[in-house]
Amino acid sequence: MSLLKKTKRTAVYLLIRFVAWLFNVVPRRLAVYVGGWLGLAAWRLSGKDRHKAVRHLGLVYGDLISHRDKLRIGRQFFINSGKNIADVLRFKRHFASEIKPLIDAEGMEHFDAARRRGKGVFGVTGHIGNFELLAAFIQSAGYEVAVIGRELYDSRLDRLLTENRESVGLTNIATTDSPKRVVGWLKQGKVIGVLIDTDSHRVRGEFIPAFGRWSYTPVGQTILGLKTGAAFLPSVCLRMPGDRYRVVVKPMIEIEPSGDFDTDVYNVTLKCTQALEEIIRAHPDQWPWQHNRWRTRRTGSA
Numbered sequence: 001m002s003l004l005k006k007t008k009r010t011a012v013y014l015l016i017r018f019v020a021w022l023f024n025v026v027p028r029r030l031a032v033y034v035g036g037w038l039g040l041a042a043w044r045l046s047g048k049d050r051h052k053a054v055r056h057l058g059l060v061y062g063d064l065i066s067h068r069d070k071l072r073i074g075r076q077f078f079i080n081s082g083k084n085i086a087d088v089l090r091f092k093r094h095f096a097s098e099i100k101p102l103i104d105a106e107g108m109e110h111f112d113a114a115r116r117r118g119k120g121v122f123g124v125t126g127h128i129g130n131f132e133l134l135a136a137f138i139q140s141a142g143y144e145v146a147v148i149g150r151e152l153y154d155s156r157l158d159r160l161l162t163e164n165r166e167s168v169g170l171t172n173i174a175t176t177d178s179p180k181r182v183v184g185w186l187k188q189g190k191v192i193g194v195l196i197d198t199d200s201h202r203v204r205g206e207f208i209p210a211f212g213r214w215s216y217t218p219v220g221q222t223i224l225g226l227k228t229g230a231a232f233l234p235s236v237c238l239r240m241p242g243d244r245y246r247v248v249v250k251p252m253i254e255i256e257p258s259g260d261f262d263t264d265v266y267n268v269t270l271k272c273t274q275a276l277e278e279i280i281r282a283h284p285d286q287w288p289w290q291h292n293r294w295r296t297r298r299t300g301s302a
Helices: 005-027 028-045 047-066 067-088 092-100 109-115 131-140 155-166 181-186 220-228 259-283
Strands: 105-107 121-125 145-149 173-174 191-195 204-211 213-218 231-240 243-251
Touching: 005 028, 005 092, 005 155, 005 191, 028 047, 028 067, 028 092, 028 259, 047 067, 067 092, 067 131, 067 231, 092 105, 092 131, 092 155, 092 173, 105 131, 105 173, 109 121, 109 231, 109 243, 121 131, 121 220, 121 259, 131 145, 131 155, 131 231, 173 181, 173 231, 181 191, 204 259, 220 231, 220 259, 231 259
Parallel strands: 105 243, 121 191, 121 231, 145 173, 145 191
Antiparallel strands: 204 213, 231 243
């Protein structure tokens, strides 16, 4: 690695450490305000992300929404993300006292029903709303939760993220860890949070329809879940007015076994994807449209 790149990474690391410190010493209201302002600044400074967001919204909605509304949705996502990050960075000191009381929840009975099965639970979500807070809330509700996450490019930042998760009781499982660790966790009847809304070749995937287009989608969680008998629960944590949150847990995904394992993997992943898509369409400013969900092209697809 070049000296310039090392210097840039160190500068980013130190900046994040400073922002985390700042967000923890000021009142939440100010931290969230500053987080939203930083999100807006990032939106205005990144013409590339603005272009991608408008383009991808166009792929999904076409002329059903105006160019101005596409810009508004993308801008609000960045503002929401800045506010969400402010709360996440306050986990260590303020989760139990300040953040958790601001969370309303619906559908937690589905987690209770899934736990009674005793075969583990996949909390299936995406980069919707505050997904880090979703895992922390489920953990605080009396479940043992692990999250599967990709390692960050800088080991120091990865350590900060892992420590932040562990501070609220979460267990971190890296994408490079053995599947046996995931299976062992599920066999103990515990919960694993997974994100299934990104086009990534770091994990096994298949083409699943999302927003009317073939989308390369992770299926490793579906394979392990079907093999172990784990339940699949689509879940999100949405940002609400007044800088509050709402956790939404959908009913367990159930299918009629086809007799063909690959077909069942497809059908379960499709149902999970559809459940998340329904939520995203209802709250489009809480999903990262700048991400190219359709980067990987299916041969012969549009």
